[in-house]
Amino acid sequence: MKSCLPPDPHPVRPVQRLPAGACDAHCHVFGPADVFPYAPDRSYTPPDAPFERLVALHDHLGASRGVIVQASCHGTDNTAMLDAIARGNGRYRGVAIVDGDVTDEQLEDLDARGVRGVRFNFVAHLGGAPDLDVFDRVLERIERLGWHVVLHLDAQDILQYAGRIARIKVPFVIDHMGRVRAEAGVEQQPFRQLLELMRNPLAWVKVCGAERVSAGRRPFDDAIPFARALIEAAPDRVLWGTDWPHPNISKDMPNDGELVDLLFRFCPDAALREQLLVTNPARLYGF
Template sequence: MKTCLAPDANPTKPKQPLPVGAWDAHCHVFGPAADFPYAEDRSYTPPDAPFETLRALHDHLGFTRGVIVQASCHGSDNRAMLDAIARSEGRYRGVAIVDGSETDEYLAEMDAGGVRGVRFNFVAHLGGAPDLDVFDSTVDRLADLGWHVVLHLDAQDILTYADRLARIPVPFIIDHMGRVKAQDGIEQQSFLALQQLMENPLAWVKVCGAERVSVGRRPFEDAVPFAQKLIELAPERVLWGTDWPHPNISKDMPNDGELVDLMFDFCTDPLLRQKLLIDNPMKLYGR
């Protein structure tokens, strides 16, 4: 089982201040394992990355609010995420992982606890595609809650699951720019398919995870044209987040302050940054 590197403990201060009200729309909490054990069938073991550390990071970087995304190392045990949201005094919202056995009452409890969506991992190194029957049945339950679905895909999956993506009846978010590979160029088939997908008014995309798109060396500038293109295509349906504490990074560990600086390169227009960092996440997570 892979043991993950710890995040950079010394994030720089962003060169430009974030606007008041900015959201980190993709971050995680891990453990602490003594209180919230990791799933026995996990594919990796992260270092503890608790609520207190995340909150201090957001204070340092200048984020007002955040979205804690349940990661696969905790499986469908969402307690660490729910605990962090409860302790945040309204600052955080969440995206859960479910296994299909959840009752309506439990989903309603998670909604009351700040959850606004569910996430499915299709990525090969995290175990590959989920049970597609569970996926379909879960997605069908989300509309009544006003939730969305987050899809963590490998680039090829955008093509493999194109028909299924087209059938999703609620807003859905593609994580990390679809994990396209910068080395394959802006004209690669997977990125063209992602651009086409963004014509769907229910499709959203996170223009983060530059370290996963890049060939792997800081400051990950080869991810810039991909993010810029997606922001240009769908300025009303893009989100950005740090992805702290950056699980499964085997190349260059990002510095979160530098990632904020890179986001300013992604989105140089203040009006578009207002959408990216404030208006768009408010649509999905503001209530």
């Protein structure tokens, strides 16, 4: 089983200040394993990244709010995420991972505790596509709660599952700019398909994961054209996040302060940044 590198322990202070109410719409808490054990069938083992360290990072970066996304290493045990949301006293919302056996009562309990969506992994190194019958069944169940679904896809999956994505009836959020490869350019077919997908009023996208898109090393500026194109395509349905603590990074571990600086290069316009960081996540997550 693969072990993950720890995040950069020394985030720089961002050059510019984030606006009041800014939201890191994609971050994680992992463990601590002696309190919140990792799933036995996980594909990777992260270093512990507990709630206290997440809060310290957000305070350092100037992020007022955050969305804690359940990751596959904890499986369907959402306890660590729920604990963090509760301890955040309204600062955090969550995205859960559930299975096909989840009951309406369990979903309502998650909703009451600050969860606003579910996540499905399609990424090959995390086990590939989910059971699509379970996928359809869960999406039917969350519709009445007003939740959304987060789709963690590889670039080619955007093409493979385009028909199924088009049939989704709840808002859906594409993680990490669809994990397109920067070296293939903005004209690559998966990215053109992603831009086309953003014409769907239910489609949202996160302009995060630049280190996963980039072909190079920090500061990952080759991701800028992709982020700018997505912001231009749907400025009212774009989110940003750090992806702290950056699980499964095998290239150059990002510095979270530098990622804030990169965001300002993604989106030089202050009004658009306000939308991206404050207005959009407040609308989707009910802050």
